Structure formats: structure tokens, C-alpha cells
Amino acid sequence: MNELFDPASVVVVGASANPAKWGYWLARGALRGAHRRKVHLVNRSGAVVDGVPSVPSLDRLPEAPELAVLCVPAPALDGVLSQALDLGVRAFVAITAGLDREREQELAARVRAAGARLVGPNCLGIYDSTTSLELAWGTFTPGSLGIVSQSGQLGLELAGLAAQAGMGVSRFVSVGDQVDVTAAEVLAGLAGHDATAAVLLYLESFRDGRALVETLVRLREAGKPVVVLTVGASRAGREAARSHTGALTAGTEVVEAACRAAGAILVQTPAQAVDVAQLLVHTGGLAGERRRASGGWRVAIVGDSGGQGALAADVLARHGLSLPALPDGTANPLDLAGAGERDLGTYSAVIEPLLASGEVDAVVLTGYFASYGADTPALARAELDVVAALGDLVRRHGRPVVVHSMTRDSAAVRALRERGIPVYATIDQVGWALARPSPVAPARSAPPGPASPGRGWGYLEARHLLSGYGVPYGKAMGVKADGDVASAVRGMRGPYVVKAGWLEHKTEVGGVAVGVTDPAAAIRRLRDRLGDGEYVIEELDGRDGVVELVVGGRRDPSFGPVVAVGIGGTASEVYADVTVELAPVDAGTAEAMLRRLRGFPLLDGWRGARKADLRAAAEAVAAVSRLIAERDDVAECEVNPLRVGPDGAVAVDALVVTREEGR
Incomplete structure (x- = not known):
């Protein structure tokens, strides 16, 4: 797209001499790049912009420009575009707004058919500092x-x-x-x-x-x-x-x-x-x-005010940043207690051993620094010398210094930024910014795209599919309402759960009987309310101390297959405690998902309980993620609940929905 960002020539169609109009901003910006490229202006009234005359139409240009910026009313856009394409223009920026979707699609088709490219329409423009290209408002x-x-x-x-x-x-x-x-x-x-x-x-x-x-x-x-x-x-x-x-x-x-x-x-x-x-x-x-060996930044705080240093410690800790003990037992935060005022060089002298220690990943300097020269001009030179020293320390040790200064702008603030030291007006900004940067995640191959929900599978069929991908289930058998229940339960251990296997959300309509000792009688009672169909008899997972999770996969319209896990059971929407990843994930990523849940302490031995089998839960999440990523005929799948205890995980429900035929 060279013609878009470094064209040899450009034309602004709709150039204007009125500073209140888009055409003026675009024309003036284009002319600032006239030392690098030929600039043409088109205005049907022959406007003059900054001493440069325009021509009334594209066909009056001496050449075909490489890039055309179209700033014309919506009704005129079709004609101007056709004229530019006929002239040989192959790159466009369309500022024009107000087109309906059908007209936009027609516009795009004509541009592509001509082998051209177009940014927009309904855009503010483009800018490139390296090529003197200013074709935008602002x-x-x-x-x-x-x-x-x-x-x-x-x-x-x-x-x-x-x-x-x-x-x-x-x-x-x-x-x-x-x-x-x-x-x-x-x-x-x-x-x-x-x-x-x-x-x-x-x-x-x-x-x-x-x-x-x-x-x-x-x-x-x-x-x-x-x-x-x-x-x-x-x-x-x-x-x-x-x-x-x-x-x-x-x-x-x-x-x-x-x-x-x-x-x-x-x-x-x-x-x-x-x-x-x-x-x-x-x-x-x-x-x-820099930060990730321990999972978060290790930060040393240096302040020239005890109050600001203590507050900085609270703010950074709330953002999950670590405040380790400093070398030689130095307190963290480190309070200079007026030493900076006596000798500005104290700032760099204190920060150097912290950066060199290997015990911290970053130093936060909070307080008055960068204000000395602004308030006391006699200190300006000495303060800038300290800035230079801090810049050298950052480069030498490869660890950042981040400054919270009481002044928003000063010669020292500008010098700090020029030397690669970010400066913020509040300590809140420092904590928030330091807490955000994340490591590179491995690239994932693109699985099948979005699918539309359609037919829901029966429970046994869904269970079989999920089980084949590695989701653990107990024993179960299907039986018709008038079938041989005794044969179905042979080899199974009671008590049982009996389910209406054809229903998607069974609990909401009373389609589940739990703790059943006489499955035949339970089926008769369900049939009286729900009618004939296949009923499923399943061994009851009666373990104590389990945590119920909901694990599901679906196809996001934009990002394709995703997997989610949350605190589950019938109240999963009440808890609304869920974490999501693009599918597929491995067991390690799945375990990280579980650890992000607000309810993770329930899995980790809350109030003296035995810890749940986190690996078994993670493997079940990974299994669901593989299913939704690999089966492009599946729009949704879900296990709710997945019951996780100290001795493993057992799924006690299954939902699979395939996309509609032909979609």
C-alpha cells in the first residue's frame, strides 16, 4: 500500500479555502508535503488555498495522481470516484460520510475491480510522519x-x-x-x-x-x-x-x-x-x-515525602505489584526525608544500587522531583544533570525508572521522557500502567470460523461426543419410558439420577430426579409430566466436598471458537464468575483460567477443606476446548456441572448444539 502512505502525487478533491471545512485541513496538510510529492487541488469554484490555485475537475489535472483524497458530499461521490478510476488513480482516502451499506459495497466492488485500494469511507484521514503525509483533520x-x-x-x-x-x-x-x-x-x-x-x-x-x-x-x-x-x-x-x-x-x-x-x-x-x-x-x-519471573513487577519505591511513599506502596500493592525488601535491609518505600533538597544528586545515587541489585524490576520515583527547576530556577541545571544520570542508569542496567511528579510539565519532565523515563501526574496512573503490560503469548492456528446455532443433540449422544474428547463421565444407560429398566441398570451402582434425555435444560422443567433408588418408578413419574422419550439412568456422583464448575465452548461471531469455565451448577448465572480463552487451550492454560476465577479458593482448600483435583478439572476444560475447535459442525457444547473433588472430576450433564443445515 505504498501509494497510500508515500505517494508520488496526491489530489485533494473538495479542497476549500474556508478554515472551518474539511477540505481546508486536507488541502493545507497535503501542501505541507509538497517538498516530497506533487500536490493537486480540485474545487469546482476554483478556490485558492495558501496561495495554490485549484482546478475545477479531475479531468483538468496534468497527470493521474497516485492518491486521491475524496472530500465531497455523498451524492457526488460516485461520479468523482468513477472519474478518478478512469483517470488511473489507484489509491483513495474517502472522507465522505452518509452512504448506506449497499452503496458502500458497490463502491468497494468498483475499487477492487480496478485494482485500487480505498481507506474509508466515513473516516478522518491518514498521517505518516516519515513521509510528510498529512491528509487528516487535526x-x-x-x-x-x-x-x-x-x-x-x-x-x-x-x-x-x-x-x-x-x-x-x-x-x-x-x-x-x-x-x-x-x-x-x-x-x-x-x-x-x-x-x-x-x-x-x-x-x-x-x-x-x-x-x-x-x-x-x-x-x-x-x-x-x-x-x-x-x-x-x-x-x-x-x-x-x-x-x-x-x-x-x-x-x-x-x-x-x-x-x-x-x-x-x-x-x-x-x-x-x-x-x-x-x-x-x-x-x-x-x-x-522485564517482569515475569515471579508473575508480577518487583518494584522499589523512592520518595521525598513519607506520605507520598506510603500511599504509592498502597496503590502499587492494590494493582498486584510486589514490593520486596531492599538490599541491606533498606525500607521499601525508601524515604529520602529531605536528602534530595540538600543534594539533588542523592536521587541518582540512591536509585543506582537499586537498579544494579537484581532484586527489583523497576524503580518508581514519587514526589517533588522534576519540580525543582520549575519552582527554583537556580536548581534547574542540577536537576537536569540528575535526569541525565538517571537516563544513563536505565540504559546501563536495562531496568526502567518510572516517575510520578507533582508537576505536569517542566524542562525536567520533558528531559526525562526524552531519555526514556515515563512521567505521570498521579501515582494511580503509575500503578495502573505498570500492572498492564503482559508477556507475548504463543500464536495459535486459526480454527474453523463462526457457526450458527441449530439442532440440539440428545443427552446420551452429547455425552458420548464429549467423553470421546476426554471429559470424564460416570456410567449411564438410556431406556424408553416402557423399556426394561432392570436390564439397563445391571452393572450400575445406585443410587441413581434419572433424566429426560431429550431436553436441553432439564432442571428448569423438572426433568431430573436425583437420589433415585427405584429408577422404574422415577421414570413413570417423569413420563406422566413430560411424556414419552428416552430417559437416561446415571450413577449418582454422591461425593462430598466437590466444587461444581460450568465448562463450555461456543463460536464467537468474530473470534471463532472460545472456551469458558466458571463457578457452575444451577446458579452459574448468579455467580457470573467466568473466564474465557480462544480455543483450543492446553491443560496449563486451562489451569491458569481456573486460577483467575474469583471462586478459585473453593478449589484450593477453602477454610480447611481438601484441595480439589485441579489437574483433572483443567484437562476437562482443555477437552471441551479441543471439541469446539476441531468440530466445525458444533456451534456450542457445555458441561454443567463438572463436579471436581480431591479424587478427580466427573461431568454430570452434557449439551451439544450443531449449526443449522446449510449455515
Whole structure:
């Protein structure tokens, strides 16, 4: 897509001399790159922008530009596009909004048929600092942060917040409605974009989610971590399916699983996105990779105020950061108690042995530092000397220093950021940002895509399929309402459970009898209410001290097969305690899912109880994940409950739903 980001020539169609109009911003931005490329302006009234005249139509141009920016009313777009394609233009940025979906699809088809590419429509534009390409509304500061956004204005907000945090933009793409060029394609291009150190991604919808995950993995492997912001993701995934897990796994939880699989960092607000990006950009990736031997950052806190140091310790601990004892019994947090004011060099002198000790992964400096020179100009030079020393220490020891300063902007703040030391206005931002960066997860192969729910299997049939993948079940037999019950239970151990095998949610309609000693009588009572059908007689799992889990797999409309596990049983929706991963997972990842549950202490010997067999539970979760990943005819599958005790796991229900014929 060279013509999009470094064209030899560009035309702005709809250029305007009115500073309040889009055409003015686009024309003015294009002209700022006139030293690198030929710039043409089209305006039917012959407007002059910054001294450069426009021509009334595309056919009056002296050549066919490589890139055309279309900023025209929606009714005029078809004609302008056709004229540009006939002229030989092969790259487009369509700002125009207000097209219906059918017109957008027609537009995309015509562009693709001509071998051209199009960003948009309904977008804010594009920017590339390395090629002097400014074809967007707004003002951008050059830097090393790539921004790809489905919402143009939110992308502009991200760029503005980044500038306030001392970061500039390497490439900005507002993808708009993505009728042709997708966010995944733009992201793939950033993997080889040397100026980009980290990426901010905002998406509202995830089309081919698995392909997006693979692209994010490639970016991370290229040393370009990605921060993801979304809202209302995968709305279709929130529609309650037939299973409990379908009702429990919201779209955002699936996006969280996708980010874990990709090694990307999911945040909730633009400010959070920029806070994390600052840590990643200014530390050159140290923040993303340094921490993980003990599962979390080991942080030393250095403060020039006892109160601020103590508060920093509380905040960082709440975010799951570790505050180890420091060498030689030094307290953590370490309070300079006025030593910094007496000699600013104390800051670097104290921090150096901490970075060199190998006992901490990062140092947080909290308090007044970076304010000295702003408040007392006579101290400005000495403070900048300390900044230089801290920058040298970070490079030498390969561990980050993160600063919380009482001043938002000063010469020292700017110098810290220039030397790879992130600076935050609040200690809350420090804790949140340090807690977010995650390690790279292995890339996963893309399993079959989404399927539509359709026919539900009978209980015995579903049980047989799940059992074949490794889900453990007790003995069971099926029998018709008037069948030979005595033969069915031969070799089985009572008491029993009797179930109406053709019903999906049996408990809700009274289709289950538990603790049965006379299965024939139980079947007669059920038949009187529910009618004829196949009833299943199953050995009762009567173990004490078990924990009930719900384990399910389904097909997310965007990300394909996912597996979920939560605290289960009939009250699973009440607990709403569930964790999700893209399927398939191995037993190790499944165990990590179990440990993330709020109810995990129930499995881990809560209040003196014996610990449940975590490995058996994890293997059952992995088995369900393999089924949903490998069987593309299955839309959903579920075990609820999976009863896990100290001596293993037993599944006592089964649900399998296949997709509808021909879908």
C-alpha cells in the first residue's frame, strides 16, 4: 500500500479555502508535503488555498495522481470516484460520510475491480510522519506511536493525549467503515514501519478476529506492542445462547481472551491507553518484557515525602505489584526525608544500587522531583544533570525508572521522557500502567470460523461426543419410558439420577430426579409430566466436598471458537464468575483460567477443606476446548456441572448444539 502512505502525487478533491471545512485541513496538510510529492487541488469554484490555485475537475489535472483524497458530499461521490478510476488513480482516502451499506459495497466492488485500494469511507484521514503525509483533520506531533482507529475523532483524542504525555505519532489511520482496507491490513503494515515503536488500536467491531489476533502477534514479535481499546465489542456474542456459558461470556470477555492470545494489552479508556503506551514507548519495550519471573513487577519505591511513599506502596500493592525488601535491609518505600533538597544528586545515587541489585524490576520515583527547576530556577541545571544520570542508569542496567511528579510539565519532565523515563501526574496512573503490560503469548492456528446455532443433540449422544474428547463421565444407560429398566441398570451402582434425555435444560422443567433408588418408578413419574422419550439412568456422583464448575465452548461471531469455565451448577448465572480463552487451550492454560476465577479458593482448600483435583478439572476444560475447535459442525457444547473433588472430576450433564443445515 505504498501509494497510500508515500505517494508520488496526491489530489485533494473538495479542497476549500474556508478554515472551518474539511477540505481546508486536507488541502493545507497535503501542501505541507509538497517538498516530497506533487500536490493537486480540485474545487469546482476554483478556490485558492495558501496561495495554490485549484482546478475545477479531475479531468483538468496534468497527470493521474497516485492518491486521491475524496472530500465531497455523498451524492457526488460516485461520479468523482468513477472519474478518478478512469483517470488511473489507484489509491483513495474517502472522507465522505452518509452512504448506506449497499452503496458502500458497490463502491468497494468498483475499487477492487480496478485494482485500487480505498481507506474509508466515513473516516478522518491518514498521517505518516516519515513521509510528510498529512491528509487528516487535526494537528499531529511526529513521534513513534502508531494509531489505528475505527472512530476518527477518538483516534484524534488519542493523538492529543499522547502529545500531552510527550509522545508523537508515527502513523495515524482512521479506517472508518473499512469497505476495502481493513484495520488488520493497516496493522500488518506497521510491523515493518521502522518509526513505529508501539501501537494504539481502537475498534468497535472485529470482523475476522482470528486474523486480527495473528496480526497482533506479528506486531509483538516485531517488537511493537499493541494497546487495544474497544467498546461494546462483539455485540452478537452477547446474545444469550442455549447454554449457560453462552449467556455468561460477554463480547468484551472474548476480546480480553483474544488480547491474551495475541500478547496485546486491553484497556478501557483513551487515558489508560496513553498511560500504558507511554510506559511502552519511553522504556523501549523494557516494561513489556522485564517482569515475569515471579508473575508480577518487583518494584522499589523512592520518595521525598513519607506520605507520598506510603500511599504509592498502597496503590502499587492494590494493582498486584510486589514490593520486596531492599538490599541491606533498606525500607521499601525508601524515604529520602529531605536528602534530595540538600543534594539533588542523592536521587541518582540512591536509585543506582537499586537498579544494579537484581532484586527489583523497576524503580518508581514519587514526589517533588522534576519540580525543582520549575519552582527554583537556580536548581534547574542540577536537576537536569540528575535526569541525565538517571537516563544513563536505565540504559546501563536495562531496568526502567518510572516517575510520578507533582508537576505536569517542566524542562525536567520533558528531559526525562526524552531519555526514556515515563512521567505521570498521579501515582494511580503509575500503578495502573505498570500492572498492564503482559508477556507475548504463543500464536495459535486459526480454527474453523463462526457457526450458527441449530439442532440440539440428545443427552446420551452429547455425552458420548464429549467423553470421546476426554471429559470424564460416570456410567449411564438410556431406556424408553416402557423399556426394561432392570436390564439397563445391571452393572450400575445406585443410587441413581434419572433424566429426560431429550431436553436441553432439564432442571428448569423438572426433568431430573436425583437420589433415585427405584429408577422404574422415577421414570413413570417423569413420563406422566413430560411424556414419552428416552430417559437416561446415571450413577449418582454422591461425593462430598466437590466444587461444581460450568465448562463450555461456543463460536464467537468474530473470534471463532472460545472456551469458558466458571463457578457452575444451577446458579452459574448468579455467580457470573467466568473466564474465557480462544480455543483450543492446553491443560496449563486451562489451569491458569481456573486460577483467575474469583471462586478459585473453593478449589484450593477453602477454610480447611481438601484441595480439589485441579489437574483433572483443567484437562476437562482443555477437552471441551479441543471439541469446539476441531468440530466445525458444533456451534456450542457445555458441561454443567463438572463436579471436581480431591479424587478427580466427573461431568454430570452434557449439551451439544450443531449449526443449522446449510449455515
